[in-house]
Amino acid sequence: GYRSRAAYKLLELQQRDALLRPGMTVVDLGAAPGGWSQVAATLVGKRGRIIAMDLLAMDPIDGVEFIQADFREDAALAQLHQLLDGQAVDLVLSDMAPNVSGMKAVDQPRSIYLVELALDFAASTLKPGGCLAVKAFHGEGFDDLVRTLRSRFERVVSRKPKASRPQSRETYLVAKGFRVG
Numbered sequence: 001g002y003r004s005r006a007a008y009k010l011l012e013l014q015q016r017d018a019l020l021r022p023g024m025t026v027v028d029l030g031a032a033p034g035g036w037s038q039v040a041a042t043l044v045g046k047r048g049r050i051i052a053m054d055l056l057a058m059d060p061i062d063g064v065e066f067i068q069a070d071f072r073e074d075a076a077l078a079q080l081h082q083l084l085d086g087q088a089v090d091l092v093l094s095d096m097a098p099n100v101s102g103m104k105a106v107d108q109p110r111s112i113y114l115v116e117l118a119l120d121f122a123a124s125t126l127k128p129g130g131c132l133a134v135k136a137f138h139g140e141g142f143d144d145l146v147r148t149l150r151s152r153f154e155r156v157v158s159r160k161p162k163a164s165r166p167q168s169r170e171t172y173l174v175a176k177g178f179r180v181g
């Protein structure tokens, strides 16, 4: 069984967009409790590599290297780069969501900021042709985000998995074909 319902969202993205393949190096941001990491570890297999990060602790998963840190902090980025040790990444996943205050004016910029950071990280680590799949919330800043992604990737689509709550504004942006430079 999976540790989270979120696992089914990644499985839906996988079915539609074939993100994960054996042997890939994957970074999973906002990984706890670990559903996506479980799915990813199974699909990349023994020759693959999963590096996962979350603010919260996460019980170990076979084949997953975990860092407990706040992705917004330089120290967290440094830890990711240290583990990668120059190895280029095939796929960056981010299911990060800020703690919701309930005030849209606060929550929306926070959520967009996390996606921007994930994009910066992806741009500094992805192989040419690499992919990024991120959770983003519809609202202020969303369209700009899509434009930015389109400038860096060949194909960008937005997906609303059936496993997402229908009333939720969450969307997954799937960007494929990273263009270096």
Ligand code: SAM
Pocket: 003, 004, 006, 007, 029, 030, 031, 032, 033, 034, 035, 036, 037, 053, 054, 055, 056, 069, 070, 071, 072, 095, 096, 097, 098, 099
């Ligand atoms: N994909 C996960 C799974 O399948 O189990 C579920 C992820 S949950 C929806 C969002 C996660 O993002 C939370 O565990 C939260 O702690 C994490 N998160 C939010 N902000 C973060 C940050 N700044 N740095 C690291 N993790 C963060």
